[in-house]
Amino acid sequence: MATIPRWDLTPIYPALSSEQFKADLKEVVLLANGLEKDLGSPSCNIEEAVYAYERILDYLENLSAYSSCLLSTETGNPDFLKAVNQVEQEALVVQRLEVSFLNFLKRHEQEVHQLAGEGEPLCAYRYVLSELLEEQEHLMEPALENLASDLARSGTDAFSRLQEAISSSATSEDGSGSKTVVQLRNEAFHPDRDVRKEAFEKELSVWKTxxxxxxxxxxxxxxxxxxxxxxxxxxxxxxxxxxxxxxxxxxxxxxxxxxxxxxxxxxxxxxxxxxxxxxxxxxxxxxxxxxxxxxxxxxxxxxxxxxxxxxxxxxxxxxxxxxxxxxxNWIDAEPRKGKVGGAYDTSFPLARQSRILSNFDGxxxxxxxxxxxxxxxxxxxxxxxxxxxxxxxxxxxxxxxxxxxxxxxxxxxxxxxxxxxxxxxxxxxxxxxxxxxxxxxxxxxxxxxxxxxxxxxxxxxxxxxxxxxxxxxxxxxxxxxxxxxxxxxxxxxxxxxxxxxxxxxxxxxxxxxxxxxxxxxxxxxxxxxxxxxxxxxxxxxxxxxxxxxxxxxxxxxxxxxxxxxxxxxxxxxxxxxxxx
Known part of the structure; x- marks a missing residue:
């Protein structure tokens, strides 16, 4: 089989240690803190606030997608895990901003609807702004929302990463050698039923462990x-x-x-x-x-x-x-140990590019x-x-x-x-x-x-x-x-x-x-x-x-x-x- 590619992430950021990545991490926090302060001002312009909020989301999505891509191809790499955690830490600032932004929209609800009217500057946003206003009605108190976001990092997010890490690296060991659970699941496509059955039973054993x-x-x-x-x-x-x-x-x-x-x-x-x-x-x-x-x-x-x-x-x-x-080279299709199973697509809004992960077997x-x-x-x-x-x-x-x-x-x-x-x-x-x-x-x-x-x-x-x-x-x-x-x-x-x-x-x-x-x-x-x-x-x-x-x-x-x-x-x- 011809060479199966790995993706090239350098157009997004030259490296995890690059000044560009570090600068964007700082920028997203600076922008978020700045907008949160502005949202508390009576003179805050709604239209400008919407655009500024979107820009912050673009930065965060770019950083999050990049660090996640690195970790999903090397789930055991401590530097990549640290990067994901670092982005999640900075994301807390944006999550707190989200609460403030939704509350800001609610305080100015009548004006928001006017700006989203036919022929008005935010006309294209009419549906999404109404959706955000409805979402605001489901918010807890700001302090509780901030606490929930903070606790998620060591709670639900950590549980999710644990499932991903185990399922991508867990192996079945026997006299015939070692196989990851991803490799065992790929045997489901084998023409020999005995091979399929044996792989299935080994897979179940791994999950049970x-x-x-x-x-x-x-x-x-x-x-x-x-x-x-x-x-x-x-x-x-x-x-x-x-x-x-x-x-x-x-x-x-x-x-x-x-x-x-x-x-x-x-x-x-x-x-x-x-x-x-x-x-x-x-x-x-x-x-x-x-x-x-x-x-x-x-x-x-x-x-x-x-x-x-x-x-x-x-x-x-x-x-x-x-x-x-x-x-x-937007596609990483080579199966290998430490790489997550399955497939996904993710986008980088600042670069206006996507990356695709898969496990190609022909x-x-x-x-x-x-x-x-x-x-x-x-x-x-x-x-x-x-x-x-x-x-x-x-x-x-x-x-x-x-x-x-x-x-x-x-x-x-x-x-x-x-x-x-x-x-x-x-x-x-x-x-x-x-x-x-x-x-x-x-x-x-x-x-x-x-x-x-x-x-x-x-x-x-x-x-x-x-x-x-x-x-x-x-x-x-x-x-x-x-x-x-x-x-x-x-x-x-x-x-x-x-x-x-x-x-x-x-x-x-x-x-x-x-x-x-x-x-x-x-x-x-x-x-x-x-x-x-x-x-x-x-x-x-x-x-x-x-x-x-x-x-x-x-x-x-x-x-x-x-x-x-x-x-x-x-x-x-x-x-x-x-x-x-």
Whole structure:
């Protein structure tokens, strides 16, 4: 396989020890302290205060993304951990400023609404300013908010880092050698069931070894979330999550109901997969097992060319962006010890660039993951020209561009392949959609039950594992014979006090993206321009209004079912092929 790249962070900062990094750390504190002082003055100009606040957020996001990128590729590096802690320390000043800024807006609420009126200087900010004013109503007293921010560093944030550090470095040791849990999880794609099963059992053993630490972390984070959300006047963590997602409960109800109604279709696919694999039923370690002999492997260079080509066929703009990301070394795709598993995209507002982390292994799944993260990065590139408050899109819409990009690549692959390759690609698509719909639903069920139980007291690891299996049985039903009791330890999304329920946005993104792709087929060549316009608006209004740009009603089960129907057509084709 050709050389797999590591990213180049020097255009962001020459080095962690550079004067530029140190200067920006000082600058963000100076600017924040200066603005906080100004906000207390009766003569403080609202418009100027908004712009100054955004500039401070840009500095902080730049510093935070940089230090996090360093640590995520070397989780054991003490200098990188120190840098993350240092940025978090300075972030406390900005978090205190946020409270002051929201209270400032509230004190001048009438004038804020006037400035955000039609034709006024802050007209473009109308939605986000109203959102900030609503958020202010959920603030505790300033002293309590400041204390909560300070305590998070040695509480919820530390618990989150502990989960990340253990899950990226924990190993299984036996006579055959040492493997990280990331390497063991990658064996889930191995064609030999014995290899998959052995890796699965070793993985479970690793999680069990560290289950006390994971359980303590999850209890600490979920307990803190319950306490703070209650003190801030939210009905529940889900209530806050919906506001962060910029959707109403009616949207979530329509989405979850559609997912549940289509569970029989997904279970039918898994039973057809078991048949194709000559099994009585699938186990959890069979979910990613390859089907057919058409599975192609890619060098990184081949994956790069394919993604650029497919993006370019959809949109010249998107293709040029992907080429720039590859050419400028924005991607760290080499798997290695100490590097976190999975994949993510992060942006640097001061540099107007993004960076992508992945763990490339040559599979189509790895190629698809690259396309997914490049979709995120493209979305960032579209909104980075806008000011901070107007480009901060919600979780729901964050997954739309990424999953849309995945589907663009999938369509490119399936349109030029042999019959056997087609079966393999369809099965890969169904693997992914099963994860994003069925497994995500199990995670939604699990998180709901954890919050319910955690309100009554702390949960030991065995209880968390039991809740996890119960949630998986509820989603997968009889389509699986063996479940994964430690998925609560695997998924870092559970370990955040600021973002609860980071699960349903993936299902939202999957079905919304498929609905958009169906619209593309109707609109033809003009769709790419409309799609970019939609992405441009994702940070400045509600998800429902963004969807209406392309006449999509996300409060309707009918809309979500249109996306499901695309999945069902492939599930039907796969079932037919497995019968023959």
């Amino acid at each position: 560290h289950e006390v630490a994971f359980a303590a972390s999850l209890n600490g984070i979920k307990g803190t979330t319950l306490t703070l959300d209650k003190e801030r006047g939210y009905a529940s963590p889900l209530d806050r999550a919906l506001k962060q997602s910029r959707i109403g409960p009616e949207v979530l109800t329509a989405l979850i109901t559609t997912l549940e109604k289509n569970l029989p279709m997904f279970r039918g696919y898994l039973k057809a997969k078991a048949k194709a694999l000559a099994l009585e039923s699938c186990a959890f370690y069979d979910l990613f097992a390859p089907v057919g002999t058409g599975g192609k492997t890619y060098t990184f260079s081949e994956a790069r060319s394919f993604i650029i080509d497919q993006f370019s066929l959809f949109s010249e703009d998107m293709g040029l962006f992907a080429k720039k990301a590859f050419s400028n 599979s189509f799944n790895a190629l698809s993951t690259l396309a997914h993260e490049l979709g995120h990065a493209y979305h960032d590139s579209v909104v980075l020209s806008q000011s901070n408050l107007l480009r901060s899109y919600p979780m729901t819409l964050a997954e739309t561009a990424s999953i849309f990009s995945e589907y663009v690549v999938f369509q490119g692959a399936i349109s030029a392949c042999s019959a056997d390759e087609r079966l393999t690609l369809i099965e890969h698509f169904l693997q992914d959609t099963t994860q994003v719909c069925v497994d995500i639903l199990s995670r939604f069920y699990f998180e709901s039950s954890v919050f319910e139980k955690r309100a009554e007291g702390a949960l030991v690891a065995e209880e968390l594992s039991a809740l996890m299996v119960e949630a998986q049985k509820r989603s997968y039903g009889d389509a699986l014979s063996v479940y994964h009791p430690y998925m609560w330890a695997v998924k870092g999304h559970y370990y955040s006090s600021d973002l609860s329920y980071y699960n349903y946005p993936y299902a939202f993104g999957q079905l919304f993206a498929l609905g958009l792709y169906a619209q593309k087929e109707k609109d033809g060549s003009i769709f790419a321009t409309k799609y970019r316009s939609l992405l441009e608006k994702t940070g400045s209004t509600s998800a429902q209004k963004v969807a209406l740009i392309l006449d999509c009603d996300i409060t309707s089960e009918k809309f979500w079912q249109e996306g499901m129907d695309i999945i069902a057509s492939y599930a039907q084709e796969f079932a037919h092929a497995s019968d023959h």
